[in-house]
Amino acid sequence: MRQKAIPALETLMSAARTIGNPYLERAKKAGRKIVGVLYDEVPEEIISAAGAVPVLLRGTGSDGTELADPYFRELTCGYTRHTFNEILNGKWDFLDGAVIYNSCDHMRRIYDNWVRRPVSPVYSFIYAPKKGGELARRFYAEQIRDFLHRTEERFCVTLNEERLGAAIRLHNEKRRLQRELYAMQKGRRIALTGTELLLVMMAGKSLPVEDYNALLRKLIASLKSCAETFEPGVRLLYMGAHADEPLFFETLESEGGQIVVDSTGFGEQSCELDVREDADPFEALVSYYFEETPAVPRKFGTAPARAGHLLRLVKDYAVDGVIVTRLTMCDLWAFEQYMLRPVLEKQGIPSLELETDYILQNRGQLATRIQAFVESIRSSRGS
Template sequence: MQNRLQSSALLEFQEAAANLTNPVLQEWKTRGGKIIGMMYHYIPEEIITAAGMLPYRMRATGSDGTELSESRFTQVNCSLVRHLFDSGMRGNQNFLDGVVSVNNCDHIRRLYDNWKAKIKTPYTHFMSFPKKSGLEQAEAYRGELEGFIRSLVEQFDVDISDEKLRNAIKLHNETRRLQRQLYALRKGDAPPISGAETLTAMVAASCMPREYYNVRLAQLIEDCSKAEPSKNHLARIMVIGGEIDDPNFIAAIESQKGLVVTDLLGYGYRSFAKDVNTHGDPLTALADYQVNERPADPRLFGRTTEERDMYISRLVHDFNIDGVISVRLMQCDHWGFEQVNLTKYLRKKRIPHLALETEYILGSVGQLKTRVQAFVESIVEAKHVNN
């Protein structure tokens, strides 16, 4: 779907999202800057920023096979893990100066173990992340973050003061503010930016210096005000899922006239819905944000099922959603159970729902488009009946 948005910032974001590296990241590296890869999103980027380094959300974009991962992983392992390990084995991730991970799931846990054993990135660090939300859990994770800071200081001889942490929090909160502003543009009947273009901008945040990214994102938002929006859609869609980082997946949905106007994705709404508290102890604020404040995915329990349902209802209302598409990467247990819960909740709320399974690297999109087309047509038909 084309909406005639002309923006140099969007073109730059598209290049960054389509490749593991980009010119801005390469320039950072050329100047001697360090890059720390994060295997999942329960890791405070602000700590890495405060250390004067670039936090990089690890992807396997461009991977075309998993042959080199087959000695360590089987087909019952998540395809994100298999492609990411294969990418590392081929040297495609050698620009990383370090890797940090948490025990998100057994697949990610084994990825870290095998990465450390076989790929040998100069710096590696692992943290235990709670499986339940709560004050005690946040306090325990704060201790893990203290260990993370000590390891960065020891490895890279950097200073990570409270003042630097507070400044980093403010910088990343500015990113969140701008991203909320970008999403707000999609609430109208004819948004000036598509869902695929929006995901492109969100993925670019994970692989650019944050100060630079904020300037370019502000430019994109300004460019949206000059765009000529397209109304060539039949249904307004929300996408729910985990590690979806390929804008082509969203583009395939939108090619069937289902405009993706919001989401609950790891690279999307969950990353900016709330700011980190800027008052008091910064490390306590970061721990509390990750455990209790940031909208949780199915990996975290305690308060989170009801909260996720609340977010769905709120977004359905705010963005005038006609239907929800949930996406599960094959072999992901967390999202397998979540799709069952989503189906029950959305049926109770009478919200049309399509559950999809996909591999991390998007292959043939024919079946995907066929199912989305049928879903959009069912929404349109239901609207006619109700009217």
């Protein structure tokens, strides 16, 4: 528990805990457009270049799926149900646009149902290939070109090289500041608890980038001047399906272990590399989102790269154990858990596989499993 509050940290964490926030309201009043997106393959720089604000679509704050249930099969994951329930609930009515891509069949149903509503902000769907190769890259480039044109038409702007280049530099600044935060997690003592770190990263998908960068600079300065740090009893790496419920991360850290790093689409993976600034901006964006960012489970043939990325994080952050989580009904992450199991076993890295709902309902059971996992790590090293 942090003894002294840090204003910038409190502001960022607050923004991550809700769908709306004062910064979005201020941007809206100033005439800026707000665009909902899914991650990881929607180039947010194109939205920023149009003067709009990209925000991550999610079901944060949802307490049920009664409105959404008639739109989906029973096997649809909780993220999809809760997100669409909040859409139907009017929580996302402030959006001026929305861009969806085929992250998985479940998430794609958000687009299928939303675009058929009497009033819908959805103006673009990106079909992102699940395979690599030159043919797939050319197809992806065509999809992004279409997305760019639709954004121009939606917001009555011309997205030239100058605008795109400025947006790339803005987002790269965000990535560099985030990497500075992660660097503070590598030592014996860490600057942020895992819950704080992950909420700060979620805030990066919840605020205008300019405001977020300013708050990050303040946070980093405060952390560097603040004597308060934490020494984890057990250093954990978290990876898995989308989870923006603070109570979930607090539970993962409730039994003596602390998350020092993650491997998530809104977290470490989103800031590991910059978009090239010395190339044609459009081509740089296509290359970055199609082939340069860390591999994700939806991409065929990338299992070795994903495993290698995970093992590098384990080494760089001196991780004692890995927690791999999937949402109920998520086959994609079920297979990822299965494929990572022998990789971690071969390296002698303790791991815990969890299945949980989008809205945490089994905290007691989860805490019991975390406690057993942390104790097993301590026992194995004789501490």
